[in-house]
Amino acid sequence: MQPLPPLAWSAPTTIDEVVAALAEGVPGEVRLHAGGTDLVPNLKRGVTSARRLIGLGRVAELQELVDGPADALGVGAAVTLDDLGRDPRVVARWPAVAEAARQVASPQLRRMATLGGNLCLDTRCRFYDQSAFWRGALGGCLKADGDACHVVPTGRKCVAACCADTPAPLIAAGAELELASVRGPRRVHVADFFAGDGARNHTLAPDELLVRVWLPAPAPGTRAGYQRLRRRGAIDFPLLTVAATVVVERDVVRAVTVVVGALGAVPRRLRGLDALAVGRPLDAAVRAAIAAAATRQCHPLDNLGDAAWRQAVVAPLVRRTLEALEPATAPDAASLR
Ligand SMILES: Cc1cc2nc3c(=O)[nH]c(=O)nc-3n(C[C@H](O)[C@H](O)[C@H](O)COP(=O)(O)OP(=O)(O)OC[C@H]3O[C@@H](n4cnc5c(N)ncnc54)[C@H](O)[C@@H]3O)c2cc1C
Ligand code: SF4
Structure with a gap:
């Protein structure tokens, strides 16, 4: 068994205390520990480092789901993926988000893993997520301890992939993040939270601190879906994720969003879909046109291996997602509690 390096530990009980502890810490030496399902293995393997951990498990406010204005739902950053995937409000109104939460890893991990940790998950690359010994033999890379990328040798930026399950459906749902620091609160759309550098995405x-994820009420007629590709049926990170939100009114598409994840550092929102789908029924021809657009816009790299296979699967996975959309029921939160 790999031991953890020596670490100081604190467990504040309020958001203000967490924010103050973060502000006092030396950047790079202090890390937040939510479920620890990614952080702890990474610390053990030397993929990341820290001298002090701030545990979030005793901050009650971060574990709650709260109703917000205009029928939005606020999900605390430390709500576990198991609770998120079972919450009746989330299952009924944001079925793709609930499905993504239920797809992560395994039941044991989902009972520890949190939504905040999933959104802040480190990127993954087959040349990086290895032991320090393995990585040392290759000579490091742009993400750490080196000056070249083994995936794109001519590249200037790390292209490790965002392999978390929840970002794509949260972007497709138009979710926003509530963040806090000693400078005060701020909000950012999930789509704008990510940056195109796998070294820090x-x-x-x-x-x-990520405090809460705000899910806006779905418009009437919304249907949503989530599918992912992985090598094994469980306990495996996704190699591709696809999330879709489609608003249908009188059998005609009014709005469509499709997001493809696990390609690079940022989940990719497909462009130009309105021209293919809006004003038409979501029939086989429209689904095929959206799938073809996905193939043109998505180009899996060798960051997770199997690039050609993943490229071939983009269109079928998008098509399958659009075929299996579920209704996101109109707001009636009271009946769901
Ligand atoms: C075997 C195995 C399989 C896995 N399979 C999957 C999978 O299929 N899909 C998937 O998405 N993930 C998978 N994971 C990764 C991980 O379990 C999940 O992503 C999980 O949701 C991470 O949440 P956590 O609470 O454990 O995060 P932690 O490990 O506690 O933290 C992860 C990162 O987020 C930061 N962080 C946590 N909370 C906050 C916050 N509130 N504000 C700011 N920063 C924060 C931490 O500092 C750390 O950098 C797997 C992990 C393992 C070990
Ligand atoms: S994508 Fe390149 S720079 Fe980033 S972790 Fe992989 S090998 Fe390193």
Whole structure:
């Protein structure tokens, strides 16, 4: 068994205490520990480092789901993926988000793993997520301890992939994040939270805490879906994720969003779909046109291996997602509690 390096530990009980502890810490030395399902293995393997951990498990406010204005739902960053995937409000109104939460890893891990940790998950690359000994033999890379990328040798930026399950359906649902630091609160759309550098693929400042994820009420006629590709049936990170939200009114598409994840550092929102689908029924021809657009816009790299296979699967996975959309029921939160 690999031991953890020596670490100081604190367990604040309020958001203000967490924010103050983050502000006092030396950037790079202090890390937040939510479920620890990614952080702890990474610390053990030397993929990441820290001298002090701030545990979030005793901050009650971060474990709650709260009703917000205009029938939005606020999900605390430390709500577990198991609770998220079973919550009746989430299952009924944001079925793709619930499905993504239920697809992560395994039941044991989902009972520890949190939504906040999933959104802030480190990127993955087959040349990086290895032991320090393995990585040392290759000579490091742009993400750490080196000056070249083994996936794109001519590249100047790390292209490790965002392999978390929840970002794509949250972007497709139009979700926003509530962040806190000593400078005060701020909100950012999930789509704008991510940055195109696999070495650090989100815009969270080192002293910022993700407090809550806000899910806006789905418009009447919304249907949503989530599918992912993986090598094994469980306990495996996705190699591709696809999330879709489609608003249908009188059998005609009014709005469509499709997001493909696990390609690079940022989940990719497909462009130009309105021209293919809006004003038409979501029939086989429209689904095929959207799938063809996905193939043109998505180009899996060798960051997770199997690039050609993943490329071939993009269109079928998008088509399958659009075929299996579920209704996101109109707001009636009271009846769901
Ligand atoms: C075997 C195995 C299989 C896995 N399979 C999958 C999978 O299929 N899909 C998937 O998406 N993930 C998978 N994971 C990764 C991980 O379990 C999940 O992504 C999980 O949701 C991470 O949440 P956590 O609470 O454990 O995060 P932690 O490990 O506690 O933290 C992860 C990162 O997020 C930061 N962080 C956590 N909370 C906050 C916050 N509130 N504000 C700011 N920063 C924060 C931490 O500092 C750390 O950098 C797998 C892990 C393992 C070990
Ligand atoms: S994509 Fe390149 S730079 Fe990033 S972790 Fe992989 S090998 Fe390193």
